[in-house]
Amino acid sequence: MHELSIAQHIVELVRQHVNPADAKNVAAIRLKVGAVAGVAADSLEFSFHAITADTPLKNTRLEIEHIPFRIECLKCGVVSENETGIVVCDTCGSPDAKVLSGAELDMTEIEILEAVQAAT
Template sequence: MHELSVAQSIVEIIQQHVPRSEWERVAAVRLKIGAIAGVVPESLEFSFQAITAESTMSHARLEIESIPFRIHCHTCLTTAENEIGVAQCSSCGSTDTNIISGSELDVSEIEIADPEAVRP
C-alpha cells in the first residue's frame, strides 16, 4: 500500500507547478502508469481522493493512462507486448531483450479549469 505515499508525491508535484491561488481550479491530473510500476490505479485514486478531500484540491481527479509492458528482442528484432514482467521474448525465446515500456510512473499534464467553472 505505497499508493498513499505516491498520492502525496503527486500532490507535491501539483503544488510545484500550479500557483497556490489556482489550486482549487485543478480539475485533472494526467498520469502514465506502466504495467510493472507496482501501482494499483484504483488504490491510487482512492488514496488521492482521501488526501485531497478536505483540501483546496478537492475538485482534482486522476486520469490514468495504462502503459503496457513491451520488450524489444535483439535476436529476432521484434518489439511487442509481453507477459507482464517477463524478459524472455515470446516469439523466439531469447532473453537478449530490453524493456521498451511498462515501468512508467509519471505525471504528464495538469488540467486547470476556468475561474468561472469553480465559482459556487
Template sequence: MHELSIAKNIIEIVKESVEEKDLSEVDKVVLKIGDLSGVVPASLLFSLEAITNNTELENAGYEVINVPFIVKCNTCGKESNNEAGIVRCTLCGSNDTGIISGNELLVSEIILKN
C-alpha cells in the same frame, strides 16, 4: 499500500507545478502508470481522494493512462507485449531483450478549468 506514499508525492508535484491561487482550478491530473510500476490505480485513486479531502484539490479528477509492458528483442528485432515482467521474447525465445515501456510512474499533465 505504498500507493499512499505515491499519492502524497503526486500532490507535492501538483503543488509545485501550479500557482497556489490556481489549485482550486485544477480540473484533472493526468498520470502515466506502467504495467510494471507496481502501482494499483484503484488504490492510488482512493489514496488521492482521501488525502485531498477538504483541501483546494478536493474537486480535482484524475486520469490514469496505462502504459503496457513492451519488450524489444535484440535477436529477432521484434517488439512483444509480454505478460508483466517476463522479458524473454515471446516470438523467438531469446533472453537478449530490452524493456521499451512499462516502468513509467509519471505526473504527465495538469489540466486547469480556465
C-alpha cells in the same frame, strides 16, 4: 501503504507547480503508470481522493494511463507486450531483449480550468 505516499507526492508536486489561487481549478492530473511500476492504479486513485477530500483538489480527477510492459527482441526484432514483466520474446522465445516501457511512473500533465466565461 505505497500508493498513499505516491498520492502525497503527487499533491506535493501540484502544490509546487500550481499557483494556490488556481488549485481549486485543477480539473485533472494525468499520470503514466507502467505495468511493472509496482503501483495499483485504483489504489492510487483511492488514496488521492482520500487525502484531497478537504482540500481545493477535492474535485480533481486522476487520469491514469496504463503503459504496458514492452520489450524489443534483439534476436528477431519483434516488439511484444506483456503485463508480467517477463523479458522473453513472444515470437522466438529469446530472453535477449530490450525493455522499452513499463516501469514508468510519471506525472505528464496538470489540467487547469481557466476561470473564464463560456466562450460563445
